[in-house]
Amino acid sequence: MKKWFSLGLVGLSSAYLAYGLQTLDILDFSGRPGAGYFPLIIGGLMLLATAINAVLDFREARLGEMHPLQLDPSTEGTAELMGVDAHSLDGRRRFPRDVLIILALLSGFIFLLPVLGALAAMIVLMLAYLFTFNQAELLTNVLYALALPAFLYWLFSIMLNASLPVGPLRF
């Protein structure tokens, strides 16, 4: 995935540069730097840097030297102090499926915010999350799913006077 992420960045850099070149003026009518001058420099540098980065990542992957993941700073710091390779300290299992579930819940929550209103959307998210990751404690889940959204709604909407999305029930 690391090399594909690098390649994706090359694509985004190209799109950024191409769109800028098409839509922005590099110099204004008096010959001074225009709106596109700085984005052109950034886009050019970004394309160059991401292209070199992608080549390096693909080469590493081909030679089998690539560590697929960057470790967390704690592991890296400990390894630095111990003078060992950080990846040798790391033997943990990873949970990509759980990350995808959280992303699905998060996008669902943002989608539901304007539809159901802040309070109801928060309760739905909490129930969905807790009944996925904390199945053993039913009563705790229900109480927690009601208490936390109610507290946050009170804090933002009443105490901080922030305008939160309103649903069919007017909250």
Add this chain to the structure above:
Amino acid sequence: MLMDIFANLAFGLSIAVTPTSLLFLMIGAFVGMIVGLFPGFGPAAGIAVLIPMTLGLEPTVAIIMLAGIYYGSMYGGTITSILINTPGESATVASTLDGYPLAQKGRAGPALVMQAIASFIGGTIGVVLITALAPLLAEFAASFGPSEYFLIITLGLLLLTTMMGDNKFKGLISALIGFAIGTVGVDVMSGQQRYTFGSPELIGGVYFVAVAIGLFGIGELLHCIYNGLHLRPAKKLRLSFKSKEFWPTRFDYIESRFTFFRGSIIGFVAGVLPGSGATLGSIIGYSVEKKLARDPENFGKGEMRGLVAPETANNAASAGAMVPLLSLGIPGSGATAVLLGAFMMWGLQPGPLLIVNDPGFVWGLVASMYLGNVILVALSIFAIPLFVKFLDIPYRLVVPVIVLLCVIGAFAIHASIIETWILFLAGVLGFAMKLYGYSPAATVLALVLGGMAEETFLQSLIISNGTLYVFIERPVSLTLLCILIAVAVVPMCLALRRRLRRTQAQE
């Protein structure tokens, strides 16, 4: 000069010592300690997530609270380092080396008290040095023109990326991504729209708070879930500070008396330099202490100096990082970049004139840091059993709190659903960046400074009629350019030399 310092501090105290400021300082310090307790959730994420909570506050009070979160997290991070061998954040990694063995020897109490005292001394020495240095640096920087500013911003970002070890190149890309995001919106010079794709919501640009919350808050959360933190059982710990063994002995204090000061100075210097910050400061502090010790073999086996050195260093470093922030308007880390963004959100203009134009804000903030350290040392010692209780909460129950705070907070600032989607995308990007060795901190730093970098760069070109001579004409800009080239070129030359030597050795 000394009189000026006292006069400034007295003025700052008159602003910071109000019931409202003290209340929010306490809230900030308390929340900072909790933020520090949870692994994977650093001060940058804590500040970004809690910015929306300061909506109804007066700017000085809001920044006092956010700064409390920043240095409070340094105190909190060590508690988990000592008790469960898990650093709450990267700046407290070095504290695990002797902190945890001390706990295993049955000296958790003395270790926790000594770390609180060390943090207090480091933080206080750091704040004293800010008080002395920030006005001097600001006075010097007041003569800077746009070319010097552009070079300082570039130097800051370059230092941040060169400190990334093997991932320097990825750090550079991260910074460029930040600059690219910063170009979205209306160009201030020409009024032309850039990268808005016709969307009225993007005319004002991509708001940094949503990006910062996404990159740091959601990104770090996803990274923790990816590593299975949500499935780990909570550690049940019990600690009583009623027993005699809870307190450090006289020998602990005598043995560490010079370490307190050495660690503080090392940490402060590391904090002032952009990019190095508290993590590197604490590691250097530990290494220096071990090298200077007559008994280096005791380090790593529960040596009190091995805990005191990184603790004084990381707290002094977090204070040191405020020097370039307050005097130049240039942050050196992710957390201070988010703080700078908060300054801007509150209408404060960062830079050398901040001290002149808003002395109440600057000195109020500095004075609040003195008070904050006093509050934190008291909290760290007397509320340890309470903070230990927080460790009983399993991470899977903390996840929804973070998610809701991030999303509702991002929405609440401008009541914009587009910004919550930007938060989502920034979260995915932040997760991928953490996973593959890029630097979300460099992205946020570049995003916050992007507008200033572009403006100063274009102003420099206009002043010099389009030539680049402006960057070598003035002595300060020439010096900065030489430093910039040295920072970029020297590591490359060293790497090349290492590679040549390796090749020769293999032959």
